[in-house]
Amino acid sequence: MRIVQIIDSLEAGGAEHMAVNYANALAQEISFSGLVVTRNEGALLNEINSKCSYLFLNKKQTIDVQAVFKLRQYIVTHKVAIVHAHGTSFFIAVLLKISYPKIKVIWHEHYGARVNQTASANAVLILCSLFFNAIFVVNKQLLTWVKQKTFCKNAYYIPNFTAFDIQKKGTTILQGNDGQRIVCVANLKHPKNHLALLRAFKDLNVPNWTLHLIGEEYDDDYSKAIRDYIKLENLEEFVFLYGAKRDIENILSQATIGVLSSTAEGFPVCLLEYGLAGLPTLSTNVGSCSEVVADNLSGLLFDPNNEDELKNQLYKIISDKPLRDRFGLYLQQSVLRKYSKSIILKQLIAKYEEIKND
Numbered sequence: 214m215r216i217v218q219i220i221d222s223l224e225a226g227g228a229e230h231m232a233v234n235y236a237n238a239l240a241q242e243i244s245f246s247g248l249v250v251t252r253n254e255g256a257l258l259n260e261i262n263s264k265c266s267y268l269f270l271n272k273k274q275t276i277d278v279q280a281v282f283k284l285r286q287y288i289v290t291h292k293v294a295i296v297h298a299h300g301t302s303f304f305i306a307v308l309l310k311i312s313y314p315k316i317k318v319i320w321h322e323h324y325g326a327r328v329n330q331t332a333s334a335n336a337v338l339i340l341c342s343l344f345f346n347a348i349f350v351v352n353k354q355l356l357t358w359v360k361q362k363t364f365c366k367n368a369y370y371i372p373n374f375t376a377f378d379i380q381k382k383g384t385t386i387l388q389g390n391d392g393q394r395i396v397c398v399a400n401l402k403h404p405k406n407h408l409a410l411l412r413a414f415k416d417l418n419v420p421n422w423t424l425h426l427i428g429e430e431y432d433d434d435y436s437k438a439i440r441d442y443i444k445l446e447n448l449e450e451f452v453f454l455y456g457a458k459r460d461i462e463n464i465l466s467q468a469t470i471g472v473l474s475s476t477a478e479g480f481p482v483c484l485l486e487y488g489l490a491g492l493p494t495l496s497t498n499v500g501s502c503s504e505v506v507a508d509n510l511s512g513l514l515f516d517p518n519n520e521d522e523l524k525n526q527l528y529k530i531i532s533d534k535p536l537r538d539r540f541g542l543y544l545q546q547s548v549l550r551k552y553s554k555s556i557i558l559k560q561l562i563a564k565y566e567e568i569k570n571d
Contacts, residue, residue, distance in 0.1 A: 214243040214244060214245075214294065214295075214562070214565060214566070214569065215243070215244055215245035215291060215292055215293045215294050215295075216239055216243060216245070216246055216247070216293065216294065216295050216296075216297060216565060217246075217247035217248070217249055217266075217287075217288065217291075217293050217295070217296050217297065218232045218233075218235050218236045218246075218247070218248050218249070218296075218297050218298075218299065219232075219248075219249045219250075219251065219284075219296055219297065219298040219299065219302040219305065219306055220232035220233075220248070220249075220250055220251070220298075220299045220300065220302050221250070221251045221252045221253070221300065221301050221302045222250065222251075222252055222253040222254070222255055223250055223253070223254045223255035223256065223257040223258050224253065224255040224256065224257070224429065225255065225256045225257060225400065225428075225429050225457045225459075226400060227323055227373075227479065227480075227481065227482055228299045228300040228321075228323040228324075229255070229257055229299075230257065230375075230482055231299065231321075231323065231373055231482070232248065232299045233248065233257050233260050233261060234373075234374065234375065234376075234554075235297065235561070236248035236261065236262070236265045237260070237261065237262040237265055238374075238376075238554055238558055239265075239558070239561075239562075240262050240264040240265040241262075241264065242558060242562065243562070245266065245291055245292070245293065246264075246265050246266065247265065247266035247267070247268065247287075247291060247293065248261060248265055248266070248267050248268075249267075249268045249269075249270060249284060249287065249296075250267075250268070250269050250270065251270045251272040251280065251302055251305055252270075252271075252272045254269060256429075256457055256459065259459075260378075260459070266291065268283075268284075268287050270283055270284060270305075272305065275304070276308070280305065281305060281308045281309060281312060282312070284305065284309050285309055285312050285313050288309065288313060288316060289313070293316070294316075294317060294569050295316070295317045295318075295319060295346075295565060295568060295569060296309065296316055296317070296318055296319070297319045297321060297349075298318060298319065298320050298321065299321045299323065300321070300322070300323055300324065303318075303320045303338065303341055303345075304337070304341060306318045306320070306344075307341045307344045307345075310344045311344070317346045317347075317568055317569060317571075318344055318345050318346055319345070319346060319347045319348070319349060319568065320341075320342070320345050320347075320348050320349070320365075321348075321349040321350075321351075321371075322348065322349070322350045322351065322355050322359065322479070323351050323479045323480070324479055325351070325352060325354070325355065325477045325478045325479035325480075325499065325500040325501075326404060326477035327355060327358060328354045328355060328357075328358045329477070332362050335362065338363070339362060339363055339364065342359075342363035342364045342365045343364045343365075345363070345364075345365040345367075346365075346367065346568055346571065347365065347367040347368070347369065347564070347568050348363065348365050348367065348368040348369070349368075349369055349370075349371045349564070350368060350369070350370055350371070350479075351370075351371070351372065351373055351479040351480035351500075351501060352370065352478075352479055352480050352500045352501035352504075353370055353501070354500065355370075355479065356368055356369075356370050367568070367571075369564055371557065371560060371561060371564070372480060372501070372504075372551070372552055372557060373480040373481075373482055373485065373552070373557070374485065374552050374553065374554050374556075374557035374558075375482050375485045375486055375489065375552075375554075376489075376553075376554045377461070377462040377486075377489060378462075381459065381460055381462070381463075382460070382463075383460040383462070383463020383464070383466070384460055384463070385455060385458050385460050385463060385464050386467075387423075387425050387453070387455075387464065387467045387468070388423060388425070388453045389421075389422075389423030389425070389451075389453075390421055390423070391467070391469075392469055393421050393422045393423065393469060394422075394423055394425055394467060394468045394469045394470075395414070395422060395423070395424045395425065395468070395469065395470045395471075395472055395527075395531075396424075396425045396427060396464065396465065396468035396470070396471055396472070396492075397410060397424070397425070397426050397427065397428075397471075397472045397473065397474065398427045398428060398461065398464075398465075398471070398473075398483040398486065398487075399426075399427075399428045399473060399474075399475065399481075399483060400428040400429045400431075400457070401426070401428050401429065401430045401431065401435055401436045401439060401454075402429075402431060402433075402435055403435060404475050404476040404477040405428070405474065405475050406474040406475050406476050406497070406517050407426065407435075407439050407474065408438060408439065408442060409474050409517065409520050409523060410424070410472060410474040410523070411424070411439065411442055411443070411446075411448070411452065412442075412520060412524075413520060413523045413524040413527050414448075414451075414452070414527065415446050415448060416524055417524060417527060417528055417531070419528075419531055422451070422531060423451050423452070423453065424451065424452045424453070425452075425453050425455065425464075425468070426439075426452070426453070426454045426455065427455050427456075427457075427458050427461070427464060428456070428457060429456060429457035430454070430456060439454070440454070461486055462486075462489075462490065465486060465487065465490035465492055466490060468490075468492055469492075469493070469537070470492065470493050470494070470495060470530055470531065470537065471483070471484075471486075471487035471490075471492040471493070471494045471495070472494070472495045472496070472527070473494075473495075473496045473497055473502070474497055474517055474523065475497050475499060475500075475517060476497070476499065476517045476518065477499055477500065478497065478499050478500035478501070478502055479500050479501065480500060480501040480505075481500070481501075481502065481505075484496060484502060484505045484506060485505065485548050485552050487544065488505065488511075488544040488545050488547065488548030488549075488552075489545065489548055489549070490545075491541040491542065491544070491545040492541055492544070493512065493530060493536075493537035493538070493540040493541045493544075494506055494511070494512035494513075494540060494541075494544055495512060495513045495514075495515070495526055495527060495530050496512055496513070496514055496515075497514070497515060497516075497517040498514040498515060498516060498517070499517060502514065505544075505547070505548070505552070506544065507543075507547070510540075510543055511540055511543035511544035511547050512530075512540045512544055513526045513529060513530055513540070514526075
């Protein structure tokens with residue numbers, strides 16, 4: 214089987230992370246696995262496995278004929294059967310199919326907030342869906358949306374997976390005291406809802422506990438609001454920003470609690486990472502979060518629009534160490550059982566075979 218993943222950039226986002234994960238994992242399992250990046254390279258470039266073929270198109274505009282034909286030549290040369298386009302890269306995949314009709318196109322939707330959008334707001338996507346052979350989605354709400362709104366009825370739910378790179382050396386050292394660190398792994402952008410988490414942490418005023426924000430900053434109003442709040446509330450000794458980091462396993466090994474506070478999610482990889490690390494977890498209850506974290510069994514859930522609930526659940530998990538120990542163990546067991554790389558790859562390859570032979 215010969216498969217290529219397509220993604221618009223290699224910035225450290227969820228869809229980008231999964232495109233690289235798929236390409237790397239498949240390189241060990243099938244005869245040809247490639248990764249094509251259309252517009253921008255980025256931090257994830259160094260994560261690409263040497264066994265994975267790589268092409269950067271350097272696409273300059275929405276319809277870039279040179280980039281399309283460069284992609285077409287790559288697909289023909291390597292006898293690729295399926296292109297698996299993640300997120301917004303669906304558009305160039307459709308242009309490829311128009312120029313090379315025999316290729317099979319899968320679109321993979323990672324954007325959880327899509328379920329709140331209308332068909333008219335997604336007119337280009339819906340029109341392009343006429344050219345999709347299948348759609349993969351990262352949660353069941355998105356599955357309903359694409360079946361109702363798009364012209365492609367071959368839609369499937371494929372959970373995300375993650376795995377720590379045992380070769381990667383840990384370099385990040387977290388501030389604060391052992392056993393009293395809360396970590397949030399999420400890029401600093403809407404809809405990650407960092408300010409709600411900051412307000413809850415500040416209101417609790419828990420002595421000696423610290424909050425650690427891991428994720429890329431974009432030098433915009435969102436990041437400025439976070440930094441302004443930290444300064445205004447005199448939280449500089451208790452809240453720390455580290456930017457984008459790749460040694461996540463090392464970071465989580467130093468943490469006490471993992472938190473995610475987003476108002477919208479698809480299938481957040483950070484929850485799987487918290488689970489692999491055996492980290493007690495407090496999570497927003499949107500997207501697929503409740504499928505990963507079972508409330509009061511493998512962690513605590515909260516409504517991200519209810520800051521009192523967030524604060525109460527944060528206090529509950531901070532104040533009860535035996536509860537944290539139980540949550541961390543149960544979540545780790547659940548993630549290994551349901552979302553390991555081998556289990557998800559088996560599902561993925563079976564769907565590829567089905568689509569290729571359709």
